[in-house]
Amino acid sequence: MPRHPHPADPGPAGGPPGAPDRPAPPPPGTDPPHPAADPRRGVLLPLALAQFICSFAGSNMNVMINDISHDLDTTVQGVQVAITVFLLVMAALMIPGGKLTDRYGRKRCFLVGLVIYGIGALLSAASPGLGVLILGNSILEGVGTALLIPPVYILTTLFFTDVTSRARAFGAVMALGGIGAAAGPLIGGLITSAISWRAAFVFQALVVALIVLLSRRIRDPLPPEPERPFDIQGAVLSAVGLTLLVMGILAADNNLWLTLGLLVAGALVLVWFFLAAHAKERAGEEPLLSPSLFRNHTSNLGLVTQNIQWLVLMGTSFVVATYLQVVRGYDAVATGVIFTAATLGLLASSLAAERLAKRHAQRTLIVTGFAVTAVGIGVLIGLAGSSTRAIAYTPGLLLIGLGLGLMLTPSVNIVQSSFPEDQQGEISGLSRSVSNLGSSLGTAVAGTILVANLTSHAYAAAMGTLAGLAVVGLIAATRLPPGEPPGVRAEAEAAAGE
Known part of the structure; x- marks a missing residue:
């Protein structure tokens, strides 16, 4: 996976990596650049x-x-x-x-x-x-x-x-x-x-x-890095797990058993999500x-x-x-x-x-x-x-x-x-x-x-x-x-x- 410099590493003229060039400091005795020059x-x-x-x-x-x-x-x-x-x-x-x-x-x-x-x-x-x-x-x-x-x-x-x-x-x-x-x-x-x-x-x-x-x-x-992989399985599992958890809470005033079922199902899906993420990381893939x-x-x-x-x-x-x-x-x-x-x-x-x-x-x-x-x-x-x-x-x-x-x-x-x-x-x-x-x-x-x-x-x-x-x-x-x-x-x- 491509890595970028740490944010502490200065980019051009001390700016963020890859940012547009900032003007160099002015020579002694000259006026500083106008603030609009700051990207x-x-x-x-x-x-x-x-x-x-x-x-x-x-x-x-x-x-x-x-x-x-x-x-x-x-x-x-x-x-x-x-x-x-x-x-x-x-x-x-x-x-x-x-x-x-x-x-x-x-x-x-x-x-x-x-x-x-x-x-x-x-x-x-x-x-x-x-x-x-x-x-x-x-x-x-x-x-x-x-x-x-x-x-x-x-x-x-x-x-x-x-x-x-x-x-x-x-x-x-x-x-x-x-x-x-x-x-x-x-x-x-x-x-x-x-x-x-x-x-x-x-x-x-x-x-x-x-x-x-x-x-x-x-x-x-x-x-952008268009070749960077995207974990579709992880996206689906995380979304479904979180949705089940919150919907379970919303159902609390109507049906206790439905609430428990949704909460348990949501927790299980999220466990599946984290196990799958661990497996992908061990295999050298990006979760x-x-x-x-x-x-x-x-x-x-x-x-x-x-x-x-x-x-x-x-x-x-x-x-x-x-x-x-x-x-x-x-x-x-x-x-x-x-x-x-x-x-x-x-x-x-x-x-x-x-x-x-x-x-x-x-x-x-x-x-x-x-x-x-x-x-x-x-x-x-x-x-x-x-x-x-x-x-x-x-x-x-x-x-x-x-x-x-x-x-x-x-x-x-x-x-x-x-x-x-x-x-x-x-x-x-x-x-x-x-x-x-x-x-x-x-x-x-x-x-x-x-x-x-x-x-x-x-x-x-x-x-x-x-x-x-x-x-x-x-x-x-x-x-x-x-x-x-x-x-x-x-x-x-x-x-x-x-």
């Missing part, structure tokens, strides 16, 4: 916007539950299925999507994903029933996201090679991703109330068109996902924290939005306004991410983030459960936003920086798959607890479950190494020696 200029905005719109799509439907169910003559459970299937398709196809970037190129996969996503958004806007909505939103937008998100993280890693710039770049991408998820209810609520829930999907299509235009300046730092990725203890813990972060974020978004609309009777705008507290908290901590990363270890930020998030959920249960006033939701959501904003960027940076460049396609796909699996599990687990019995007690039970999972994330975070992962240390040493 990274203009790259980060479309990448961050892509993460924003995909995260937005995962949460904005939460405030449209009543409108969609009435308009399409379906139920709250039907809308929950549409939301969960969208997140599940992303999770199931993210690993194959990451591998396809090596074969066909990162920019090409990014653009194809955007086009598929845009078509799905327009189809959703015109959907006459739940089936077409699932096809457009859950399937096409999910497939498009699985193709376009891995390139976001691979290109960010390749273009921003030193520790400081990479932390800043990932901070911007993760900040817009978190804001998209947290602000989705507000933006979706405003559009739904002012125009229609269908206009929210038109909004997504317009943002995608803007991203396509902005992406014209992106030049893929590495050439969809190399089992060696899981030998990195730091990365494994980082993946666990990523999964739980998005599980808590999307689970909270769905549970609180559904409870406010169905039980408390709030409309889409009021529900979205209440979520502003979470958006502001996440924005504040995300904007401070770079400064905090210079002062504190990444483990410290992740541990603190989980602790603040768990406290926020506790406050949300206590105040919101005892008061019908909208202000009762503000303190808890603000703390949850602050906590999640603290740890989203460090978790991603830990995982991405733990591997060399030739494994960025694999780890980016795995990282995004794990995060999106967390999103789908959050909506499926907490949502199923709530939807099974739409009462204050069910709300408390669902949020209590999320709080317990946040504590699990906190425990995993405390086991992270106190310093930087080996990849980050190597890059720091390389940067210091230049």
Whole structure:
């Protein structure tokens, strides 16, 4: 298998390997080159916007539950299925999507994903029933996201090679991703109330068109490798296994035996997937996902924290939005306004991410983030459960936003920086798959607890479950190494020696 230089190895003029030549440093006494000469200029905005719109799509439907169910003559459970299937398709196809970037190129996969996503958004806007909505939103937008998100993280890693710039770049991408998820209810609520829930999907299509235009300046730092093999068997097994697991959770409120059967079947398929991957690797072939990725203890813990972060974020978004609309009777705008507290908290901590990363270890930020998030959920249960006033939701959501904003960027940076460049396609796909699996599990687990019995007690039970999972994330975070992962240390040493 062809290998590329380690990201610590400078490309032309100190840039990423294969990147367009950067101008040499100016002679003494002359003016420095204009910032526009930097090939990274203009790259980060479309990448961050892509993460924003995909995260937005995962949460904005939460405030449209009543409108969609009435308009399409379906139920709250039907809308929950549409939301969960969208997140599940992303999770199931993210690993194959990451591998396809090596074969066909990162920019090409990014653009194809955007086009598929845009078509799905327009189809959703015109959907006459739940089936077409699932096809457009859950399937096409999910497939498009699985193709376009891995390139976001691979290109960010390749273009921003030193520790400081990479932390800043990932901070911007993760900040817009978190804001998209947290602000989705507000933006979706405003559009739904002012125009229609269908206009929210038109909004997504317009943002995608803007991203396509902005992406014209992106030049893929590495050439595609069309001869690189693609593990079709692994792609099918991983997708089927993850789908069975999440569908089993969704069936929990209807049939216990069906739930157990789906969960067991999903686990067996995933075991088959890993055994097949081991066999391919021993035979000298390239599996969809190399089992060696899981030998990195730091990365494994980082993946666990990523999964739980998005599980808590999307689970909270769905549970609180559904409870406010169905039980408390709030409309889409009021529900979205209440979520502003979470958006502001996440924005504040995300904007401070770079400064905090210079002062504190990444483990410290992740541990603190989980602790603040768990406290926020506790406050949300206590105040919101005892008061019908909208202000009762503000303190808890603000703390949850602050906590999640603290740890989203460090978790991603830990995982991405733990591997060399030739494994960025694999780890980016795995990282995004794990995060999106967390999103789908959050909506499926907490949502199923709530939807099974739409009462204050069910709300408390669902949020209590999320709080317990946040504590699990906190425990995993405390086991992270106190310093930087080996990849980050190597890059720091390389940067210091230049």
